[in-house]
Amino acid sequence: MANNQVDIKFPKGGVFFIVVAVALLILFSKSTVTIGPGEGGVVFERFGDGINTEKTYGEGFQIVAPWNEMIIRKVRQQSVSDEMNVLSVNGLEVKVSGTVWYEPEFSNLGLLIKTKGEDYERELLDPAINAAARSVFGRYTPEQLYSSKRDVIEQEILDEVQKLLKDQYLMVKRVLVKDVKLPPTIRTAIETKLKQEQESLEYEFRIAKAKxxxxxQRIDAEGKATANKILSASLTDKILQEKGIEATLKLSESNNSKVIVIGSGKNGMPIILGNQ
Structure with a gap:
């Protein structure tokens, strides 16, 4: 049985074109990059000066030289949460948990990565937060940390972090202290004290209200007494006689039967006799 063999012959130069096409495809894939929403990119020039700090690439399709590398990082606002142990002003250890919102400066992303590295959160942000938190919490007593000073503490930590990160190309927008955990005995003592203070304030309020x-009532009684005194002093005999005469005239005009004796009453006031 004869073997049937089919010889496939490439046209002249065909292999060359295939090799070139594959090379171009690989080159194109290495020269293009897509930067996603909320991200920015900087170019690492392998045969140049490293990170190009002059330009930050925005979202979308970008082309770079195949021998360079596009480093992509999030540039929108982000948050990091952490828990740490700090000391209060009297040396008591307090466990604090919180969240920090931060955002890299888009136009200076290259400088941020070049000076602090790609892991700039660990290299720059975390130490600044820890230092600021320990500095601020060390100014307050456990009672202040537990109760009334939360908003003030958050603002002071934010101010401290912003001061530490000034000109570092990383912006901190907000600090939130979510929880302050004290030793159980200290927490119970503080809660008992706060409850007693609240009861004392309520008692003082009731006393002040009663007073x-x-x-x-005293002012009201004095006012009524003064008014009666003034009224009594103004009712002279002459005024009473005039009022009596006016009443007599009105009664005389009535159709009801009556007897009116003028001048027979006390102090010359009329006496009215009669019925309906």
């Missing part, structure tokens, strides 16, 4: 009510 104000008593004062109001």
């Amino acid at each position: 104000k009510e008593a004062e109001r």
